[in-house]
Amino acid sequence: MSTVIRRARLGDGLFAVTVADNKITKIESEADFATHAPAENEIDAGGARLVPGLIDIHTHGMRGMDTMDGDNLAALAAAYLSVGTTTVYPTTVTASAEDILAVLSQKTPESGGACVPGFHVEGPYVNPRAAGAQDPDYIKNPDIAEFERFPNAAIVTVAPELPDAMDFIKRTGASVAIGHTECDEATAVAAFRAGAKCLTHTCNRMPPLLHRDGGPIGAAILEDAYAQVISDGLHLGKSMVLALYRTFGVRRMILISDSMRATGMPDGQYMLGGLEITVKDGVARTAGGALAGSTATLYDCVQKAISFGIPPEDAYAMASTTPAEMLGLPKGKVEVGYDAEFLLLDEDWRLIRPLVL
Numbered sequence: 001m002s003t004v005i006r007r008a009r010l011g012d013g014l015f016a017v018t019v020a021d022n023k024i025t026k027i028e029s030e031a032d033f034a035t036h037a038p039a040e041n042e043i044d045a046g047g048a049r050l051v052p053g054l055i056d057i058h059t060h061g062m063r064g065m066d067t068m069d070g071d072n073l074a075a076l077a078a079a080y081l082s083v084g085t086t087t088v089y090p091t092t093v094t095a096s097a098e099d100i101l102a103v104l105s106q107k108t109p110e111s112g113g114a115c116v117p118g119f120h121v122e123g124p125y126v127n128p129r130a131a132g133a134q135d136p137d138y139i140k141n142p143d144i145a146e147f148e149r150f151p152n153a154a155i156v157t158v159a160p161e162l163p164d165a166m167d168f169i170k171r172t173g174a175s176v177a178i179g180h181t182e183c184d185e186a187t188a189v190a191a192f193r194a195g196a197k198c199l200t201h202t203c204n205r206m207p208p209l210l211h212r213d214g215g216p217i218g219a220a221i222l223e224d225a226y227a228q229v230i231s232d233g234l235h236l237g238k239s240m241v242l243a244l245y246r247t248f249g250v251r252r253m254i255l256i257s258d259s260m261r262a263t264g265m266p267d268g269q270y271m272l273g274g275l276e277i278t279v280k281d282g283v284a285r286t287a288g289g290a291l292a293g294s295t296a297t298l299y300d301c302v303q304k305a306i307s308f309g310i311p312p313e314d315a316y317a318m319a320s321t322t323p324a325e326m327l328g329l330p331k332g333k334v335e336v337g338y339d340a341e342f343l344l345l346d347e348d349w350r351l352i353r354p355l356v357l
Helices: 073-082 097-104 165-171 185-194 215-222 238-248 298-307 312-317 321-327
Strands: 003-010 013-020 023-029 042-044 049-052 054-059 085-092 119-122 153-158 175-178 226-230 253-256 268-272 275-280 283-285 341-345 351-356
Touching: 054 119, 054 253, 054 298, 054 321, 073 085, 073 351, 085 097, 085 341, 097 119, 153 165, 165 185, 175 185, 175 215, 185 215, 215 226, 215 238, 226 238, 238 253, 253 298, 253 321, 298 312
Parallel strands: 003 042, 054 085, 085 119, 119 153, 153 175, 226 253
Antiparallel strands: 003 013, 003 049, 013 023, 049 341, 268 275, 275 283, 341 351
């Protein structure tokens, strides 16, 4: 059975969007559609903006739940969908291979929540000197034989300066992100040329962009790589978010939340990957004072990017179209043939409701 979303605002006009079997099958002007017989199942958007659903490729949890809990994927997916994230890559932390394997072996939910195409494995293949909120007891060098045991691992964060990292990057079938690293520009360039695609939470837990050695950020600029950005207003200042936007642009900058279980919860004590985290005034930190993910949803990060001066169309695209293109997903666009994952927004680009058909 097909469903038609009527009076949906796309650009400056009103359109009727037909969906069947979770795919967009037709888009026509509202005026043209009005000449047809009524559809069997219609949804009236009432003139609201229709944009692609958000895709979070780096998030550890929310509402008291964590990816590493390993038994709440359906509940997590439902929570993500409720705040506008229609596709999510639940993200692990540095832990034992057995614990990571157990998490990645879960059956992904088929309905009732955000789509889960795979997982993001953040660690254990990171530099211990750039661990941040990763448990140092489980950090190790890249191990392709171990990683090949992990099912549903779609993205993996790697520090390319580690032994065997380049071979790992060349051989893995996952999308590689450079992160939790101390690598220089030349090493990062080599990693991108070996197959790495993006930076993990750009600027955080990596060398800065310097005038003679650009480090991983400079390498990403040189190699036209993607840059994940936590635009929660805490991990990066306004000027840096805008600098990255103007450098990488809407086609290469990806907004992420890096949210953790305290997202949507009150201040207090929480656990993240075996580490005790204190959340005060909405800021999550380890006992040593390091930022430990965010307490913002991806939608929150989009709104913060807009408040910084990024055009709303671009802010939403960097949280939907751009990650979809990096991962080769048929998502992130309101076009025929793409997945029917949408957000309805008001005239101020605020969320009315998600719509997954």
